[in-house]
Amino acid sequence: MAVGKLRALVANAAVVALVALTVAPLVYMVIVSFMPRGESGTLPIPLWPSRWSLENYHELLVRRQIDGAWFDYRILPALKNSIGIAMLATLFGLLLTVPAGYAFAKLRFRGRERLLKLLIAALVVPGQVAMLPLFLIFRHLGLVNSYAGVILPGLAGIFGVLFVRQATLAIPDELIDAARMDGASEMRIFRTIVLPLLTPVVVTLALFTFLASWNDFMWPLVILADQQRYTLPVAVAAIAREHAADGELMMAASVVTTMPVLLIFLLLQRYYLTGLLGGGVKG
Known part of the structure; x- marks a missing residue:
């Protein structure tokens, strides 16, 4: 004892x-x-x-x-930009990744396994490798120095698709087959059966997506040229270049950058833990 x-x-x-x-x-x-x-x-x-x-x-x-x-240091406009970009990236990212994850888990279509292997292979490619060709494509499309140019690359995240797929595999096939036999459409099955069961996973993915967009530094730095459109990490880095010796000012900027996402995480930590455990269950 x-x-x-x-x-x-x-x-x-x-x-x-x-x-x-x-x-x-x-x-x-x-x-x-x-x-x-x-x-x-x-x-x-x-x-x-x-x-x-x-x-x-x-x-x-x-x-x-x-x-x-x-x-002024334009921190408040950068804060508004970061909030708007992170919210839009989270919303549209969930609209794309959650149905895609469900499709890979429960729907049968031609080339599904090959496409899944391709996604897994692409997951190991560093994002920095794709920045130059992505920038050239966006320049051709006229999306350089635009909010759309910041948001679009992260909408269909491979990690999100695989995360939702893994969680959806835990849902019994019998439950979905019974709904199909009752005449429910795939959209209704997804909306009324699958989505409520995936709520913790969706909240966790939303938190991941929001944090990734909020903390992203390299891509907004590459794609944005106008200081009026800077996100918070880019604006803080611009201040640091001129005031690197002002430690107290830099710490205040770091607090402004960190505290909003820290509060969001603390508010959603119950769903976050549940979603992580749910995402690791395989049916």
């Missing part, structure tokens, strides 16, 4: 230590964002602000006049 309690104590201590190591950088990021300018660069490294200050957020988010001209 004593050995079992000792093992449990060691395991719990290891989990607590791992959580602390994971959370500590985020906590310190928030703390530094409230420090007065220049304090984080002093020695010894401060772990707590000498005084709590909102000046970094004020400078980052509030438009102000300098030498007679109005100036």
